[in-house]
Amino acid sequence: MAEPAVAPVPAAIATRGLNLWYGDFQALFDVNLDVRQGIITSLIGPSGCGKSTLLRSCNRINERLGYVRTTGSIEILGQDIYAPEVELVQVRKQVGMVFQRPNPLPLSIRDNVSFGHRLHARGHRVSRSRKEELVEDALRKVLLWDSVKDRLDTLATELSLEEQQKLCIARLLPVKPAVLLMDEPCSALDPKGTAAVEELIWELRGEFTILIVTHNMAQARRASEETVFMLIGKVIEHGLTEDVFLNPQHRQTADYIEGRYG
Amino acid sequence: MTGTAAPLFAGTSLNSRDRKVEWLVRVLLGLMTALLILPVVIIMALLVVEGGPVISWEFLTTRPVDGMTAGGILPALVGTVWLVVVALIASVPVGVAAAVYLSEYAPDNWLTRAINLAIINLAGVPSIVHALFGVGAFVLFFRFGTSILAASLTLAVMTLPVVIVSTRESLQAVPRAFREACWNMGATRWQTIRRIVLPNALSGILTGIILEVSRTSGETAPIMFTGAAFFLPFLPQGVLDQTMAMSLHLFVIATQVPDAPEALPFGVALVLISMVLAMNALSIAFRVYVRGRKKW
Numbered sequence A: 001m002a003e004p005a006v007a008p009v010p011a012a013i014a015t016r017g018l019n020l021w022y023g024d025f026q027a028l029f030d031v032n033l034d035v036r037q038g039i040i041t042s043l044i045g046p047s048g049c050g051k052s053t054l055l056r057s058c059n060r061i062n063e064r065l066g067y068v069r070t071t072g073s074i075e076i077l078g079q080d081i082y083a084p085e086v087e088l089v090q091v092r093k094q095v096g097m098v099f100q101r102p103n104p105l106p107l108s109i110r111d112n113v114s115f116g117h118r119l120h121a122r123g124h125r126v127s128r129s130r131k132e133e134l135v136e137d138a139l140r141k142v143l144l145w146d147s148v149k150d151r152l153d154t155l156a157t158e159l160s161l162e163e164q165q166k167l168c169i170a171r172l173l174p175v176k177p178a179v180l181l182m183d184e185p186c187s188a189l190d191p192k193g194t195a196a197v198e199e200l201i202w203e204l205r206g207e208f209t210i211l212i213v214t215h216n217m218a219q220a221r222r223a224s225e226e227t228v229f230m231l232i233g234k235v236i237e238h239g240l241t242e243d244v245f246l247n248p249q250h251r252q253t254a255d256y257i258e259g260r261y262g
Numbered sequence B: 001m002t003g004t005a006a007p008l009f010a011g012t013s014l015n016s017r018d019r020k021v022e023w024l025v026r027v028l029l030g031l032m033t034a035l036l037i038l039p040v041v042i043i044m045a046l047l048v049v050e051g052g053p054v055i056s057w058e059f060l061t062t063r064p065v066d067g068m069t070a071g072g073i074l075p076a077l078v079g080t081v082w083l084v085v086v087a088l089i090a091s092v093p094v095g096v097a098a099a100v101y102l103s104e105y106a107p108d109n110w111l112t113r114a115i116n117l118a119i120i121n122l123a124g125v126p127s128i129v130h131a132l133f134g135v136g137a138f139v140l141f142f143r144f145g146t147s148i149l150a151a152s153l154t155l156a157v158m159t160l161p162v163v164i165v166s167t168r169e170s171l172q173a174v175p176r177a178f179r180e181a182c183w184n185m186g187a188t189r190w191q192t193i194r195r196i197v198l199p200n201a202l203s204g205i206l207t208g209i210i211l212e213v214s215r216t217s218g219e220t221a222p223i224m225f226t227g228a229a230f231f232l233p234f235l236p237q238g239v240l241d242q243t244m245a246m247s248l249h250l251f252v253i254a255t256q257v258p259d260a261p262e263a264l265p266f267g268v269a270l271v272l273i274s275m276v277l278a279m280n281a282l283s284i285a286f287r288v289y290v291r292g293r294k295k296w
C-alpha cells in the first residue's frame, strides 16, 4: 500500500475552497492552503487582507461572533474541523493560539500555565508533583523559568509584556497542541522582546507546526521556512521563504515585499 | 540675553481673558457642588441634633408602647431586616443569572437589545406601580396575603432590573481578551464564566447588590399594601406573617400619631439613614479592597 514517493503525512492545516463572510462582507476568497507539519510558516500581507481571519478560522474562534459564515473545508492533521461530529474543545486543544496583545489571565503565573491542563485533565487524578513538573517544563520551554521560578504565585498581569507573551505561549504547551497559531506575536514588544520571542519560536520549531502572522519582513525571512502571501482575502503565493523573497512568482508579492503596499 | 526685546513668554490679552473665564467656571462649578452638598449636610445635622438624644440601646431593643408615642423600634428594625433579606434571596439569583445570560450567552440581535432596553426602562417604573402589581400578583393571585413574602417579592421585582443592569455592566467590564484566551484553551463558555468572568466581576456585582439593599430598606410604597403593618406588638415568626418596617413606621409616627414626641420621628429617621449609610460604606470599603488586589 505504502507509496514512498508521496509523503504520507497529512498537512497540518489544509484548507479547500475556503470562503468566509462577516455578515455581507466577504473576507476570504477560495483559500486553498497546505501548511506542512513541523515547520514554521509565516503569513504576510497588507493590513486587512484576512490574515487574522484565516488564522482564527483554524480553531473556529470566529464563530463566537455569531454573524460569520464559512464555506469550504479546513482539515487539521487530516480531520475536517467543521465536520458535525467534531468536538470544538478538542479542536482548541490541538490548535493553540497566541494573540497580538499578550493576554494572560488575571491569575497567578502558575495558574495561567496550568489552566488549560486543568480543564482537560478533569476526572483524572494528577499528583501535585506532576502538576509542578508540567508548569516547570512549560516555563522552561519558553525560556521563562529562571526569571519567574521564585514568583510563581504573583499575578501574571504584572509581568513585562515580553514575559507575558512568553507565558501566553507557555500556557498552551501542557495540553500538547499540534499546531500553534500566532497572530503578530511580537508587534506589542520592543526590539529586545521581539528578538527573545523570535528566538523562542525558533526553539519550538519541529515540535509544533507554527503558523505565524507578521508585518515584519525581516522576521518572516529570518524565522520561517515557508511563506504565504495574501492579498484582499486571497492567497497569492506560497513557497519556501527564500524563494518567495528572492524570486517571487507574482508581481504583487514582489511589490509588497519591496514595500510598495505600505 | 537680548536685553530690550519683549520677554519670550509674555502673556497676551487673550491669555488673561482665558484665565478669567477659567476662574469663573471653576467658581461656578464649585458653587453648584456646594449647593448640592448643603441640603445633605443640613439634613444629617438636623437628624443628629434632633434625633440623637432619642437613641439608646433601649430604643433599639424594645417595642413601641402607648400608641407608638413611646418605647423603642425593635419590631420595625427586625421587620426591615426580614424584608430586605427575603427580597435579596428572591432577586439576586434570578437577577445575576439573567445578567449572565444576557451578557455571555444571548446572541447580539434585535431581541436581546429590545430586552436590554426594556429592563432599563423597567428600572424607572415608579415604586407605587410596583406596589399595585405586588398587591395583584402576590397578595391576591398567589394568595400570600399581606405578608413578608408578598412584600419582599414586590421589593424583589422592583429591584431586579437594577440588579440585572449593574451585574451586566460588571460582567462587560471584564476584558474580552480574557474570554478569548480561555476559549482558545478549550474552555467552554460556562468554564470561562465561572473561572474568569465571575471572579473578576464579583466586586462590581456585590457593590450593585449592596446599593440595592440600601435602596430597598428605605422603600415605603411597595410594602405598604403588601405586607408592612401599621403597628404590631410582636416580632414576625415566618415569611407569611405581617411585619412592621422602619420606613413605614417613620411615615406613621410622623403623620398619623399626632401626640408622638417631636424627637421620635427624627430618631427613627436617624437609625434608618445610619443603616443605609453603613451599607454604602461597606460597599465602598469592599470595592476599595477588591480593587487593591486586582490589576490588569
Ligand SMILES: Nc1ncnc2c1ncn2[C@@H]1O[C@H](COP(=O)(O)OP(=O)(O)OP(=O)(O)O)[C@@H](O)[C@H]1O
Pocket: A022, A025, A027, A045, A046, A047, A048, A049, A050, A051, A052, A053, A054, A065
Ligand atoms: N469581526 C469582524 N467583523 C466584520 N469585519 C471584520 C471583522 N474582523 C475583520 N473584518 C474585516 O475582514 C477583513 C480582514 O480582516 P483581518 O483582521 O483578517 O485582516 P488582517 O490581515 O489580519 O489585518 P491586520 O494586518 O491589520 O491585522 C478586513 O477588511 C476587516 O475589516
Ligand SMILES: [Mg+2]
Pocket: A051, A052, A053, A183
Ligand atoms: Mg490581523
